[in-house]
Structure formats: structure tokens, C-alpha cells
Amino acid sequence: MDKFTTLTGIAAPMPLVNIDTDMIIPKNFLKTIKRSGLGANLFDEMRFDREGNEIADFVLNQPQYRETQILIAGDNFGCGSSREHAPWAIADFGIKCIVSTSFADIFFNNCFKNGILPIVLPKEQVELLMKDAEKGANARMTVDLETQEITTSDGEVITFDVDSHRKHCLLNGLDDIGQTMEKAAAIDSFEATASAVRPWV
Known part of the structure; x- marks a missing residue:
């Protein structure tokens, strides 16, 4: 998993509420x-018509948002079924951070496991970021995980909270396997001791 430290990128506004995982993928x-390849079908039923043609007015099909790395979303993002394919598709598309007033719990947890930073902010601050994102490709935001700050294109700074353990994992690019491997030396030591004490096991 890639490390998440500081991200400066284009933010796309998606003010729809209750975007569920079936809408996401x-x-x-x-x-x-496989975790790769799903980005092509992210928001498939909103991005494409039945013939597979792009729907021009969908935000991620607009030229200024095709390289979006930050999504400013409506309330209750990621609700519905618990499919981990949803954050897989988001990450594969290139989105590394989602800001909303609330997330579904399972989706929220799955984001951290797949290198995506989900940020919960009060409604007023999300609306401010939504307006900033509406400016298009010239409105680049910066998300600094170390300082826990979002800086808008106008230089306004918004602070956010994040669990310290999850922050550590993102900063160091650690998924569940990576966290286990951090303890490899202790595991090896335990196994050596256990083998010496109980050689018959």
C-alpha cells in the first residue's frame, strides 16, 4: 500500500447524499x-449510458475533473452493502481522499485498509470545500495528513480529526499484512522459543 503523507490535487464536488456502494461499483x-481495473467502472451507471457512452454532465466526465484525486461528497457516503470493491474502484480511479459529513462504518474502515483517507467534517466546512471544488481544475486543494489540515485553493485552512493508529498506518503505507510484518522480529522470536520449549509441536 502506498504511503499517504501530503496530497495536492483537483477536488471534485459530488453533493449527492446516500451514495451507496452499488452506485460506486x-x-x-x-x-x-483483483484490485486493479475497477476504476474504469467507478460510478458506472452515472458515468455511462446503456450504450457505454459517457454522460457529459456527470462530474467525473467533465474535462476539469478527469484527474480528480479528492472527492467532496454528500452525507452518508458509502452506505449499502459492505463490498470492498467500492474502495478498490475509488483507489484504482486515482481518488485518494474523500471528504463528507458522514460515512457508512464498513466503507469508512475499508478506505483506510486500501490507502484512502476518509475525512469527516461539519456540514458548514464540507459546503465550503464543495464551493471551492466547483471552481474546477484551477482549484487545487492540499490535504496534509501529518498536520491534519486541508488547505483550500484560497489558502483557508481546515483541521480534521483522524484516529492515531489509522494515521500511523496511512503515513507508513501499512495495510493489515503490513502491520503484521512490522512485528516480524517478535513473531520469529516467539516461534524460536516455542520450538525450543515444545520441539514435538
Whole structure:
């Protein structure tokens, strides 16, 4: 998993509320167990018509938002089923940070496990960031995980909270396996001692 330290990028406004995981990645794309390739179908039913043509007015199809790395979203983002394919698709598209007033719990947890930083802010601050994102490609925001600050294109600074353990994992690029490997020396020591004490096991 890539480290998340400081991100400066284009933010896309998506003020819709209750965007569920089926809207993020429809069920017909869940046949794969690979994390790559799903970005092409992110928000598939909103991005494309039935013939597979882009829907021009969908935000991520607009030229200024095609390189979006930050998503400013409406309330209750990631609700619905617990599919981990949803953060897989978001990450594969290139989005590394999502800001909302609230997230569904399972989706929120899955984001951290896949290198995505979900940030919860009060409604007033999300609306401020939404307006900033509406400026388009010239409105680049900076998200600094170390200092826990978002800086708007106008230089306004908004602080955010994040769990200290999750922050450590993102800063160091540690998923569940990576966290285990951090303790490799202790595990090896335990196994050596256990083998000496109980050689018959």
C-alpha cells in the first residue's frame, strides 16, 4: 500500500447524499478479486449510458475533473452493502481522499485498509470545500495528513480529526499484512522459543 503523507490535487464536488456502494461499483463488476481495473467502472451507471457512452454532465466526465484525486461528497457516503470493491474502484480511479459529513462504518474502515483517507467534517466546512471544488481544475486543494489540515485553493485552512493508529498506518503505507510484518522480529522470536520449549509441536 502506498504511503499517504501530503496530497495536492483537483477536488471534485459530488453533493449527492446516500451514495451507496452499488452506485460506486455496480454488482455486475464484482466478479473479480483483483484490485486493479475497477476504476474504469467507478460510478458506472452515472458515468455511462446503456450504450457505454459517457454522460457529459456527470462530474467525473467533465474535462476539469478527469484527474480528480479528492472527492467532496454528500452525507452518508458509502452506505449499502459492505463490498470492498467500492474502495478498490475509488483507489484504482486515482481518488485518494474523500471528504463528507458522514460515512457508512464498513466503507469508512475499508478506505483506510486500501490507502484512502476518509475525512469527516461539519456540514458548514464540507459546503465550503464543495464551493471551492466547483471552481474546477484551477482549484487545487492540499490535504496534509501529518498536520491534519486541508488547505483550500484560497489558502483557508481546515483541521480534521483522524484516529492515531489509522494515521500511523496511512503515513507508513501499512495495510493489515503490513502491520503484521512490522512485528516480524517478535513473531520469529516467539516461534524460536516455542520450538525450543515444545520441539514435538
